[in-house]
Amino acid sequence: xxxxxxxxxxxxxxxxxxxxxxxxxxxxxxxxxxxxxxxxxxxxxxxxxxxxxxxxxxxxxxxxxxxxxxxxxxxxxxxxxxxxxxxxxxxxxxxxxxxxxxxxxxxxxxxxxxxxxxxxxxxxxxxxxxxxxxxxxxxxxxxxxxxxxxxxxxxxxxxxxxxxxxxxxxxxxxxxxxxxxxxxxxxxxxxxxxxxxxxxxxxxxxxxxxxxxxxxxxx
Amino acid sequence: xxxxxxxxxxxxxxxxxxxxxxxxxxxxxxxxxxxxxxxxxxxxxxxxxxxxxxxxxxxxxxxxxxxxxxxxxxxxxxxxxxxxxxxxxxxxxxxxxxxxxxxxxxxxxxxxxxxxxxxxxxxxxxxxxxxxxxxxxxxxxxxxxxxxxxxxxxxxxxxxxxxxxxxxxxxxxxxxxxxxxxxxxxxxxxxxxxxxxxxxxxxxxxxxxxxxxxxxxxxxxxxxxxxxxxxxxxxxxxxxxxxxxxxxxxxxxxxxxxxxxxxxxxxxxxxxxxxxxxxxxxxxxxxxxxxxxxxxxxxxxxxxxxxxxxxxxxxxxxxxxxxxxxxxxxxxxxxxxxxxxxxxxxxxxxxxxxxxxxxxxxx
Numbered sequence: 001x002x003x004x005x006x007x008x009x010x011x012x013x014x015x016x017x018x019x020x021x022x023x024x025x026x027x028x029x030x031x032x033x034x035x036x037x038x039x040x041x042x043x044x045x046x047x048x049x050x051x052x053x054x055x056x057x058x059x060x061x062x063x064x065x066x067x068x069x070x071x072x073x074x075x076x077x078x079x080x081x082x083x084x085x086x087x088x089x090x091x092x093x094x095x096x097x098x099x100x101x102x103x104x105x106x107x108x109x110x111x112x113x114x115x116x117x118x119x120x121x122x123x124x125x126x127x128x129x130x131x132x133x134x135x136x137x138x139x140x141x142x143x144x145x146x147x148x149x150x151x152x153x154x155x156x157x158x159x160x161x162x163x164x165x166x167x168x169x170x171x172x173x174x175x176x177x178x179x180x181x182x183x184x185x186x187x188x189x190x191x192x193x194x195x196x197x198x199x200x201x202x203x204x205x206x207x208x209x210x211x212x213x214x215x216x217x218x219x
Numbered sequence: 220x221x222x223x224x225x226x227x228x229x230x231x232x233x234x235x236x237x238x239x240x241x242x243x244x245x246x247x248x249x250x251x252x253x254x255x256x257x258x259x260x261x262x263x264x265x266x267x268x269x270x271x272x273x274x275x276x277x278x279x280x281x282x283x284x285x286x287x288x289x290x291x292x293x294x295x296x297x298x299x300x301x302x303x304x305x306x307x308x309x310x311x312x313x314x315x316x317x318x319x320x321x322x323x324x325x326x327x328x329x330x331x332x333x334x335x336x337x338x339x340x341x342x343x344x345x346x347x348x349x350x351x352x353x354x355x356x357x358x359x360x361x362x363x364x365x366x367x368x369x370x371x372x373x374x375x376x377x378x379x380x381x382x383x384x385x386x387x388x389x390x391x392x393x394x395x396x397x398x399x400x401x402x403x404x405x406x407x408x409x410x411x412x413x414x415x416x417x418x419x420x421x422x423x424x425x426x427x428x429x430x431x432x433x434x435x436x437x438x439x440x441x442x443x444x445x446x447x448x449x450x451x452x453x454x455x456x457x458x459x460x461x462x463x464x465x466x467x468x469x470x471x472x473x474x475x476x477x478x479x480x481x482x483x484x485x486x487x488x489x490x491x492x493x494x495x496x497x498x499x500x501x502x503x504x505x506x507x508x509x510x511x512x513x514x515x516x517x518x519x520x521x522x523x524x525x526x527x528x529x530x531x532x533x534x535x536x537x538x539x540x541x542x543x544x545x546x547x548x549x550x551x552x553x554x555x556x557x558x559x560x561x562x563x564x565x566x567x568x569x570x571x572x573x574x575x576x577x578x579x580x581x582x
Contacts, residue, residue: 004519011524012534019537023544024551031552032559093462094531097481101532102541109462171437172448172488173517176530 007177010184018184025191030199038207045214052213053206059219060205073132077125084122088115088158112165119162126155150193156182226304226427227266240265247424250417250496251433251443264428271427272327272335274365275309278358279351279385279394280341284376285311287413304423307335310353321354328368336426337369339397342378342385346393362400371405371432372397373422377515380408380439387521398439405432408439412515415496418444438518440490449486449512452494455479468509479506483527485514 063075089095093109100106109115130151133139160182164175189195212219230240244265245258253261277285289312306312307327308320315323327335339362344350348357356364366372374397377383385394398406409418422441425433433441450456458464458478465472465479478484486494489512493504506512511527514520524534 002519004517004523008522008524008534011532015533015537016535016540019540020544023541024548027545027548028552028555031549032555035553035556036559093459093464093480094529097529098531098533101529102537104538111462112460167448167487176488 003171003173003177007173007180010177010180014181014184018187022187022190026196026199029191029196030203033200033203041214043214046216047213049210049214052219053208053210056209056212056219057202057205059209073128077129077132081122081125081129084118084125085154085158087118088122088161091115116162116165119158119165123155123158123162126151126158146193149189150195153182153186153189154195157186225266226268226270229270247421250421251425251441261424261428265424268427270305271423272305272307272331273338274307274324274327274335274369275312275338275340276353276358276361276365277310278339278341278343278362278379279392280376280378281384282311284340284413285309288416288419304336317354324365328365332368334370335368336423337365337372338375339372339379340375342382342392342394342396343400344385344392344394346391350392359400362397366397366401366404369404371407371426372401373419374398374406374408374410374439375419376414377410377412377518377520380410381518383412384521386519406439407432407435407441409444410438410440410516411491412513412520414516415444415492415498417496418492436490440516444492444496445490445516447490447492447495449489449491449494449506453486453506454494455506473509479509479511481529482511483525483529484511485517485520485523485526485530486512487530489514489517489520491516 068075087110090099090107091110092115093112096106096109133143133147133151157179160175160179163169164172164179167175169175170178186195190198209219227240231237241258241262244262245255248255248258248261275285305327308324310320313320313323341351341358343358343362345359348359351358353361374380378385378394379397382390382394382396382399385392386396398408407422409422411418418441421444422433425431425441433443436442436445438445450459453459455476455478458476459480463472463475463477464481465477466481467473468482480487484506486506493512494506497504497507513526514523517523524532528534
C-alpha cells in the first residue's frame with residue numbers, strides 16, 4: 001500500500017467506520033441515559049426546574065472560589081487545554097472545511113499563526129496535566145488505564161496535527177494520514193470512555209440544576 | 220554535428236556567446252543551491268564535457284514531457300544544452316524510422332556501453348507485454364536491455380517516475396515505474412506532468428559537471444528542485460496564513476488572489492519547483508494563473524481523492540453515514556432503553572419484601 005493509498009483509505013473507508021462507531025455509540029449511550037427517566041417528584045414545585053437547569057449549564061462553567069483555591073492548577077490547566085483544543089479543532093481553516101463538507105455550515109477561521117500557537121499551548125497544558133496526575137499521590141492512586149489512554153488519544157491529534165502542519169519528520173501524505181488516523185482512533189474510543197463527558201456534562205449539569213430549581217434553591 | 224565535439228564547441232557553433240554560457244552556468248549553480256564559486260567549475264566542466272550519448276525511451280506516455288522540453292519557447296540556453304547532447308535515440312524526435320532507428324539505438328549502446336545516459340518517459344506495462352511495443356520489442360524488455368549499459372537513468376515525468384496516469388486506479392495495463400523494474404542503476408526521478416524543462420537540463424548539467432547524480436529525496440527526486448513544497452514557496456501563502464480563501468473560481472476572493480486551498484490545491488503536499496522556477500520562461504505557474512495545484516509531481520496524484528476537493532475533506536459521503544448512524548443509534552438506544560425498563564420492572568416484581576417474622580425465623 002503506497003502512502004497515497006493509505007491516505008485515501010484513511011480519508012475514505014476508515015473515516016466511515018470511525019463515524020459509524022462514534023455517532024452510533026454516542027447516540028445509543030445518550031438515548032439510554034435519557035430513557036432511564038426520572039421518578040416523578042411528588043413534592044410541590046417551589047421554583048422552575050427548567051430555568052434552574054438551564055442556568056446551571058452555564059453557571060457551573062465558572063469555578064467556585066473554594067475549588068479554585070484548592071486546585072488552582074487543575075482548573076487553570078484544564079481550562080487552557082479545553083479551550084485550546086476547542087480553538088484548534090473548530091477554528092483551523094482546513095478543519096472548518098471538513099465541517100462544512102459534512103454539516104453544510106461554515107464559519108470564519110482564525111489566522112493560522114494563532115491556531116499554531118494555540119496548539120503548542122494546548123500540548124504543553126496536556127503534558128503539564130499528565131505530569132500533575134503522575135506526581136499527585138491521590139490523583140495517581142485514582143488513575144486507571146483508561147485515564148492514560150484517553151490522555152494519549154487526546155494529545156495525539158494535536159501532536160500529529162502540529163507535525164503535519166509543519167511537515168516535520170515524514171512525508172506530507174504520511175503525516176496527514178497519521179493525523180487523521182489519530183482523530184479516528186479518538187472517535188472510535190469516544191463513546192466507550194470518559195470522553196463521553198463532552199456530551200454528558202451538560203446533561204448532568206441540567207439535571208443537577210433542575211433538581212435544585214424545583215426545590216427553589218441555588219445549585 | 221560530430222559526436223566527439225565538446226559541449227562548449229557545440230554551443231559556440233550555435234552562436235551562444237561566452238557571456239551567455241557563463242550566465243547559464245551561474246543560473247544553474249544558483250538553481251541547484253550551489254555556492255556562487257561553483258559557476259566557473261560548472262563552466263569548465265561543461266566546456267570540456269564530451270557530448271554525452273543519451274538514449275531516450277518513450278513507453279506508455281502522452282509525449283507531453285517531450286513537448287515540455289522541445290517547445291520551451293525560442294532557443295533558450297537550456298534548449299541548446301539539450302540540443303548539444305548527443306540524443307542518439309528518441310523515436311519522436313529522430314529522423315530515422317523503423318529498422319534504422321533501432322540500429323541507431325543499438326549502435327549508440329555498443330559505442331558508449333556503460334557511459335550513456337538513459338532517459339525514460341512513460342510507464343511500463345507488466346500485465347501483458349503486448350500492450351505497448353516498439354519495433355516488436357515489449358517496453359519491459361527494451362528497458363531492461365538498455366538499462367544494463369546505462370551510467371544513470373533519468374525517469375522523466377510522473378509516469379516513468381511513479382507510474383503516473385497509466386498506473387491510476389484500476390491500472391488496466393499493470394503499469395509500473397522504472398524504479399519498480401530496474402534496481403541496480405542510479406535512477407533520478409524528475410516527476411511532473413510534465414516536469415519543468417529547466418529541471419531536466421539542471422539534472423543533466425549536474426551529471427556532466429560532477430559526474431555523479433545530485434542528492435535525492437526519499438522518492439528519488441533531486442532535492443535542489445524538489446526540496447520545498449509548492450505551499451512553502453507560494454506567493455499566495457500569506458492568505459492561507461490569514462485564513463483568506465477563494466471559495467469559487469470567480470468570487471471576490473479569487474479576484475483578489477486569495478489562497479486556493481478550499482478549491483482543492485495540493486500545494487501543501489506537493490514538492491516541486493513550480494513556485495520558484497515557474498513555467499513558460501518564468502512567466503507564471505498554475506496557482507498564479509488561478510488554478511489550484513494538482514500535485515502532479517507526487518505519486519498517485521491522479522487518485523488523490525479529487526482535484527477540486529480540499530486535502531482535509533473526506534473522500535466519501537460522511538454526512539449520509541452520520542445520518543444513518545444517528546438513526547440506527549436512536550433505534551438501538553430506544554430498544555436498549557426499553558429492555559432496561561423491562562428489566563427494572565421484572566426486578567421490582569420479583570422483589571420480595573422481608574417482614575419482621577421472616578427475620579425472626581432466620582434468627
